[in-house]
Amino acid sequence: MPRAIWSGAISFGLVNVPVKLYSATSPKTVRFHQVSSKTGTRIRQQRVDPSTGEEVPYEEIVKGYEISPDRYVLVSSEELEALDPKATRTIDIEEFVDLDEIDPIYYDHSYYLAPAQGGAKAYRLLLDAMREEGKVGIGRVVLRSKQQLCALRPSGEALALSTMLYGDEVVPPDRLDELDAVEEAEATDRELRMAEQLIESLSSEFEPSKFRDDYRERVLELIERKAAGEEIAVQPQVEEPSPAPDLMAALEASLAAVQGEDKKAAAADGKARKSKSQPRKSKAAAKR
Numbered sequence: 001m002p003r004a005i006w007s008g009a010i011s012f013g014l015v016n017v018p019v020k021l022y023s024a025t026s027p028k029t030v031r032f033h034q035v036s037s038k039t040g041t042r043i044r045q046q047r048v049d050p051s052t053g054e055e056v057p058y059e060e061i062v063k064g065y066e067i068s069p070d071r072y073v074l075v076s077s078e079e080l081e082a083l084d085p086k087a088t089r090t091i092d093i094e095e096f097v098d099l100d101e102i103d104p105i106y107y108d109h110s111y112y113l114a115p116a117q118g119g120a121k122a123y124r125l126l127l128d129a130m131r132e133e134g135k136v137g138i139g140r141v142v143l144r145s146k147q148q149l150c151a152l153r154p155s156g157e158a159l160a161l162s163t164m165l166y167g168d169e170v171v172p173p174d175r176l177d178e179l180d181a182v183e184e185a186e187a188t189d190r191e192l193r194m195a196e197q198l199i200e201s202l203s204s205e206f207e208p209s210k211f212r213d214d215y216r217e218r219v220l221e222l223i224e225r226k227a228a229g230e231e232i233a234v235q236p237q238v239e240e241p242s243p244a245p246d247l248m249a250a251l252e253a254s255l256a257a258v259q260g261e262d263k264k265a266a267a268a269d270g271k272a273r274k275s276k277s278q279p280r281k282s283k284a285a286a287k288r
Helices: 077-083 120-133 179-184 189-201 214-227 247-277 283-287
Strands: 006-012 015-023 063-068 071-075 090-098 107-115 135-143 146-155 158-164
Touching: 006 135, 015 120, 090 146, 107 120, 107 146, 120 135, 120 146, 120 158, 135 158, 189 247
Parallel strands: 006 090
Antiparallel strands: 006 015, 015 107, 063 071, 090 135, 107 158, 135 146, 146 158
16 A cells, blocks of 8 residues: 655635645666666765865765855755755645646656545535636645645546646747747648647547656666676667658558558458357257
8 A cells, every 4th residue: 555645724715625745657667777888886975175185074075056066055955955845745826727727747756645534524515616617726736845736636536736847947849949840831722731630530539558668668678688697789879861751641641650560550440350250059950
């Protein structure tokens, strides 16, 4: 059973809902250590003062904010702790908004909330009311001594909490110079219709289980093979320059490929249904 990483209450108006917070994700990144290629020993990281070449003890290290090249303002842990937001143990909802008003770029980390003891009825009430209204609660919560902007929303039969980036932490796209060329580019009506057809033909319901991290699986397979003593021959990859794409030709080829796959799938499905619908002959009839 997962372990709660935080407990407190959701607060909106004068209502408090006691809850526990659980991580909603479990990243599967393959992690490596730095190892000496000669000895196979893991490298030890050392904190060295480049002006003296000597290692600096941990207790002598302080935080410094660079205000100009090689010029720092030193800040002590005590000074930072005095500025820490108060750990209120509440998720303070400030307003409710429509889900489609939030650009996913603002989402950071995701968690699940479960009702704490005695909070099941209030939890259910908030969950149902938010689902009926189609609203997301925007508020603040203090996690790991840091105040976070957060979004509270229904997710199936649970409440999900996503920490969010603040507005000044998201880079606006109008800073990208390359987008100027997009404003000047125009597609023909035929190209637009074909692009819409291609999108429609590739549309389906989102099923996360269909997608797998192929790279991570290949890395783990490589590690297993090397651990078993197999020598791996790495073939150098040569990138060949590709010609500038013909947009219309690419759209036509893509549509033809998708339609061909659809026909194959339909034929296979029809064959399977026909096979199931045919009555089976008894052994006696087969002998006759």
